[in-house]
Amino acid sequence: MIDGGEAIRKLALNVARYTGLAPLAKPFVGGIGAILMLHRVTATPEKPHSVNRHLNIAPGFLDAMIADMKASGYAFVAMDEAVERIKAGGKGGQFATITADDAYRDNMTEALPLLEKHGAPITIYVAPGLINGTADLWWDVVEDIVNARDSLTLTRPNGPLTIDCSTPAKKLQANARLHAYLTSEVREEDLQAVLRDLARSNGVDADGPRLRTLMNWDEIRSIAAHPLVTIGAHTINHSNLKRLSEADARQETGAVRAMLQAELGEKPGHFAYPYGYASAVGCREVRFARDSGYASAVTTRHGVLRAEHAGFLHALPRISVNGRYQSLAHIRTMLSGVTTPLANAGKMLVTI
Numbered sequence: 001m002i003d004g005g006e007a008i009r010k011l012a013l014n015v016a017r018y019t020g021l022a023p024l025a026k027p028f029v030g031g032i033g034a035i036l037m038l039h040r041v042t043a044t045p046e047k048p049h050s051v052n053r054h055l056n057i058a059p060g061f062l063d064a065m066i067a068d069m070k071a072s073g074y075a076f077v078a079m080d081e082a083v084e085r086i087k088a089g090g091k092g093g094q095f096a097t098i099t100a101d102d103a104y105r106d107n108m109t110e111a112l113p114l115l116e117k118h119g120a121p122i123t124i125y126v127a128p129g130l131i132n133g134t135a136d137l138w139w140d141v142v143e144d145i146v147n148a149r150d151s152l153t154l155t156r157p158n159g160p161l162t163i164d165c166s167t168p169a170k171k172l173q174a175n176a177r178l179h180a181y182l183t184s185e186v187r188e189e190d191l192q193a194v195l196r197d198l199a200r201s202n203g204v205d206a207d208g209p210r211l212r213t214l215m216n217w218d219e220i221r222s223i224a225a226h227p228l229v230t231i232g233a234h235t236i237n238h239s240n241l242k243r244l245s246e247a248d249a250r251q252e253t254g255a256v257r258a259m260l261q262a263e264l265g266e267k268p269g270h271f272a273y274p275y276g277y278a279s280a281v282g283c284r285e286v287r288f289a290r291d292s293g294y295a296s297a298v299t300t301r302h303g304v305l306r307a308e309h310a311g312f313l314h315a316l317p318r319i320s321v322n323g324r325y326q327s328l329a330h331i332r333t334m335l336s337g338v339t340t341p342l343a344n345a346g347k348m349l350v351t352i
């Protein structure tokens with residue numbers, strides 16, 4: 001979850017569109033393919049105006065996007081083949097692979113029928129803790145807490161902090177304040193306990209969002225058996241690895257393979273770093289993913305794939321299909337590669 005570079009990408013998209021740069025630039029910056037990043041795919045989100053609506057796209061848009069990309073020559077391949085094509089320098093032609101983080105139930109009920117129609121494979125990254133309840137969809141729980149109350153009080157070492165959530169504008173600010181509190185002030189190891197205390201004291205069910213929106217193990221086993229589906233790992237507890245000790249980060253990255261094997265009968269071969277932005281994944285985390293034996297690992301850094309990524313298979317960028325920008329023009333601009341250097345301080349080869 002969480003789309004860190006949204007503002008910079010919006011700027012990049014507009015620059016590219018208004019200057020007409022995208023089609024001209026494609027031969028120079030186009031790359032060999034792209035890894036698309038989804039979260040939820042539903043026509044009927046519970047909260048259409050949610051602060052987290054960037055995490056959801058409509059099934060109709062997924063359908064149109066795949067059709068548009070196929071028409072312009074993209075081959076949709078599974079992650080295993082994507083890795084092979086990167087290693088081969090993109091010789092098989094331009095390709096795309098679809099990924100979805102967190103294992104939302106709508107991936108099965110609303111996305112899969114469209115993927116079947118197009119023969120497009122998907123990799124779904126599962127964090128077992130989110131399924132078992134040792135981790136929470138905290139960004140949804142935070143939204144529920146803020147929506148439930150007119151004001152909130154946080155317990156902090158230097159005294160309590162009261163946050164106004166009495167108006168829509170204040171609720172927006174309160175969401176941002178709570179995100180900052182939980183991802184920088186609270187220790188990563190304490191996140192669940194602090195969130196659950198806050199939920200309990202404000203009358204909100206912290207289990208609600210994950211039980212309502214994520215698949216259970218039976219559903220994951222069923223989708224894992226589908227020929228178009230690859231299950232990847234997303235740490236055990238959806239952890240920001242950079243905020244953990246070396247031992248804990250290694251455990252979260254590596255031990256999840258055996259946990260998924262115990263549930264699904266097969267060790268996952270691919271990995272996605274939770275959050276995936278610069279303050280969640282760096283050189284150390286890339287080393288842990290490589291040491292754990294994954295064939296690939298993806299971030300949420302914005303970029304198309306280049307032949308040089310053969311040397312960086314554990315730091316692959318993605319193109320986020322963002323619920324706030326569901327337009328084929330935006331997707332075409334991003335796939336042209338022109339936004340890759342614009343969003344990355346001029347860098348064409350995006351790793352970490």
Ligand SMILES: [Zn+2]
Nearest residue numbers: 001101102274
């Ligand atoms: Zn995630």
